[in-house]
Amino acid sequence: MPDVTVVVPTHDRPADLERAVASVRRQTFPAAAIVVVDDTGSAEAVAGRLGVRYVRVASHTAGASRxxxxxxxxTSHLAFLDDDDEWAPTFLERLLAAGGDLAAAWTWYQRGGHRRPGCTLPRRLRAADCLHHNPGLTGSNFVVRTAAFRALRGFDPALIVNNDLDLLVRALDAGLHHVVVAERLVVQHSRGHGHLSSRGPHRASGLALYRDKYRDRLTLAQRRFLARERYVALKFPGQRPARRAAFALLGWLNASPRQLAELALHRTAPFYD
Structure with missing residues (x-):
């Protein structure tokens, strides 16, 4: 029978951490261990009260904490849950039963009282097709064999953003067998700010790091996609109007015809804005 360790990286969100750990405790297939990894020191008291293993780190990226x-x-398997996300009670049961080296589920996005469909990972993937855009793997919606994770050397600790996409690309390159459970078993919460997907210089520099890692494999269209994402990230609130306008123009210039059509229909506004 498989067993699983759940790793919960946390960053100064003790109330959210309690909700995340509670969702792990409600699983129909119980986790063998829960490890909370804290990069601010704010969660030690919460972890002690919840009775989970506590690890204090000085990490600067989510990948390093994980x-x-x-x-x-x-244990034979690993699962990761961001502190501001939560699982449906059958998450571990359904994904461990699915088999494969890596099994992933679909997600919900929730902001305030509004919920909408989130990541919808396709069953068939090639690394070359998703170098530029994450097709639906997050830091909270997959279970992986521990041996496979360690063979990949885990997450890239240098990447500020897209460390989940990078792990997926390397897993596909290595020929790992991935399975998709087409059920929305994860809720990703957002307050609209303070998230790695929020616009800002932190995200922009992270996208540049990711682009540089895969520069030699990216097609022209993929490079343009990442350039547009970076310019969108740089168009954050609080800037001078002239700079915002310049980055908006650069974003439009790097958009594909399909993206331009979707923007015209207001379909691609970032959920984490």
């Missing part, structure tokens, strides 16, 4: 938590696993 890797640190994964070191403590002696």
């Amino acid at each position: 890797n640190r938590g994964a070191r403590h696993a002696d």
Whole structure:
């Protein structure tokens, strides 16, 4: 029978952390261990009250925190849950039953009292097709065999954003067998700010790091896509109007015809804005 360690990286969100851990405790297939990895020191009291393993780190990326938590696993499988997300009660049961080296589920996005469909990972994927755009793997919606995760050397700790996409690309390159459970078993919460997908210089520099890592494999269209994402990130609130206008223009110039059509229909506004 499989067993699973759940790693929960947290960043100064003790109330959200309690909700995330509660969703792990409600699983119909219980986790063998829960490891909370804290990069601010704000969660020690919460972790002690919840009775989970607590690890204090000085990480600067979510990938590095997840890797640190994964070191403590002696189970056959690993799962990761961001502190502001939560699982449906059958998440672990359904994904462990699915098999494969890596199994992933679909997600919901929730902001305030509004919920909408989130990531919808396709069953068939090629690394070359998703180098530029995450097709639906997040830091909270997959279970992976521990041996496979360690063979990949975990997440890239240098990547500020897209570390989940990078892990997926490397898994596909390695020929790992991935399985998709076409059920929305994860809720990703957003307050509209303070998220890695929020617009700002932090996200923009992270996108540049990711682009540089895969520069030699990206097609022209994929490079343009990432350039547009970076310019959108740089058009954040609080800037001078002239700079916002310049980045908006650069974003439009790097958009594909399909993106331009979708923008005209107001279909591609970032959920985390």
